[in-house]
Amino acid sequence: MKTCTGCGEAKPTTEYHRDATGRDGLRARCKSCTSARFAEKRDYHREHARAWRKANPDRAREQRQRRNEEAPHLRWEKHYRESARNHGLTPVIETFTKQELVEHLGGEFCAVCGSTENLTLDHKHPIAAGGAHRLENCQFLCSADNTRKLTRSDRGWITGVRSGVLVDPDVRKGLTTA
Numbered sequence: 001m002k003t004c005t006g007c008g009e010a011k012p013t014t015e016y017h018r019d020a021t022g023r024d025g026l027r028a029r030c031k032s033c034t035s036a037r038f039a040e041k042r043d044y045h046r047e048h049a050r051a052w053r054k055a056n057p058d059r060a061r062e063q064r065q066r067r068n069e070e071a072p073h074l075r076w077e078k079h080y081r082e083s084a085r086n087h088g089l090t091p092v093i094e095t096f097t098k099q100e101l102v103e104h105l106g107g108e109f110c111a112v113c114g115s116t117e118n119l120t121l122d123h124k125h126p127i128a129a130g131g132a133h134r135l136e137n138c139q140f141l142c143s144a145d146n147t148r149k150l151t152r153s154d155r156g157w158i159t160g161v162r163s164g165v166l167v168d169p170d171v172r173k174g175l176t177t178a
């Protein structure tokens with residue numbers, strides 16, 4: 001038994017996390033005091049950050065934009081995770097940075113028309129059809145081509161567009177209605 005410095009209760013040693021720096025190899029506070037303290041701190045920081053954003057909306061927006069520019073892949077992953085969950089699917093994420101994707105694709109341009117404007121991240125095998133968020137399944141599409149694609153699989157579609165011959169009837173339908 002060991003007395004917790006947090007709640008003052010004597011508890012069996014199994015109620016304490018290990019801590020190599022502690023004299024007895026255990027934390028001074030019991031597990032429940034440790035997690036309560038952790039939650040308190042987290043809430044405090046969240047509240048503090050929220051108050052700051054409210055008081056400094058412009059700087060908060062700037063900060064958000066800068067973070068997005070520096071690490072677009074985090075936004076991509078967040079979006080992918082949300083979409084997959086919305087489709088009742090388990091998100092499969094293999095992290096990669098924008099730089100890695102650009103190198104993998106040989107540049108930053110729309111996979112269909114080659115445009116470098118209004119690019120969006122696209123999952124070749126669509127998220128709705130269980131496509132994973134990994135380097136090999138990602139490409140850039142301009143927002144117009146992305147809208148045309150919708151959630152259809154692009155198997156054959158992009159090659160069709162490039163060669164001017166659209167084989168897949170489903171794909172043709174998608175193109176004419178867009």
Ligand SMILES: [Zn+2]
Pocket residue numbers: 004005006007008009029030031032033
């Ligand atoms: Zn305690």
Ligand SMILES: [Zn+2]
Pocket residue numbers: 110111112113114115141142143144145
């Ligand atoms: Zn395009």
